[in-house]
Amino acid sequence: MTNMTTLGKVIDRVENMARNHNDALIDVGDIEFQDLETVKLAGEPHRMRPIAQQSISTRLGIPYQYLQKCPPEIQEINLNHWIEKERNEQLFFRFYGTEVRAIFTPRYIPTDNLEVIDRILSLGYGRDEVVQCSLDDHFMMVNIPDGRQSFTINGEKMTPGISLSNSEVGLASLSIAAFVLRLVCTNGSISKTEVSASYRHISTKIIKELPDVFTKVSQELTLKKDQFKLSLASRVDHIESTIDRFNKQFLLNKTEKEAVEWALPQEYGETMFHVVNTYTKAAQYKELPAESRYRLQRVGGMILEMVG
Structure with a gap:
């Protein structure tokens, strides 16, 4: 949606997008990465969108561009190594359906x-x-x-x-x-x-x-x-x-x-x-x-x- 419209149409679009949104606090111990694009949460695989990939890379202190260039097995090793160093017991995950759209600390209270x-x-x-x-x-x-x-x-x-x-x-x-x-x-x-x-x-x-x-x-x-x-x-x-x-x-x-x-x-x-x-x-x-x-x-x- 771009340019001139009515507030009502904006509301309709935002509500439609929000139907597929959900959030969850995930125990760090339940987080396991298969590679940069896929994370297992309590054993269930979820695709990570690019923004989520960037946010978790930043959180773990791994340069995102470096990870992108690595083969999947190296991505897996890096991500799983550094997630073990995470200071928080939980991380805040934002989903679109089953896909992860962003990852934050528990202190993050998003403005929808x-x-x-x-x-x-x-x-x-x-x-x-x-x-x-x-x-x-x-x-x-x-x-x-x-x-x-x-x-x-x-x-x-x-x-x-x-x-x-x-x-x-x-x-x-x-x-x-x-x-x-x-x-x-x-x-x-x-x-x-x-x-x-x-x-x-x-x-x-x-x-x-x-x-x-x-x-x-x-x-x-x-x-x-x-x-x-x-x-x-x-x-x-x-x-x-x-x-x-x-x-x-x-x-x-x-x-x-x-x-x-x-x-x-x-x-x-x-x-x-x-x-x-x-x-x-x-x-x-x-x-x-x-x-x-x-x-x-x-x-x-x-x-x-x-x-x-």
């Missing part, structure tokens, strides 16, 4: 996407609310525009709002930030701001604090108009080299760079306004996972902050 959506509804938003969403098995981003605060820059209508992002498998913590939606092509930039709230998934306070965080982030929305005006007045001599420099600065991966290259001709210009819009446009590149769409929108927001 359904919890986030339910809290949004409790704040007065309805199923008919128009939102921008990017959602897959690993990451969820929901941007809620506030049409009451729309403004026009360079003849284009801009609508600020609140952005929420969350990963049930640990790719990122629950984060709330200001964002601005460019309505002509539904590009969105997510702000890098001191009042944005990011939390590690270790406390149920996350959901309870949402109303206060919404208020704090909303206070920043009035700054966005001035920042866009400044970006339009900030000249760029060579947009290609500027883009290349930002790609390196923000450590974009290969697919994200391809997305930026795809977006550049569509947003080409001579100001920082065009640079910002190149990155937010890149978030619409079809090959991107949800996390990369969020990252590119956030890069656009961080570049905008530099101008301001």
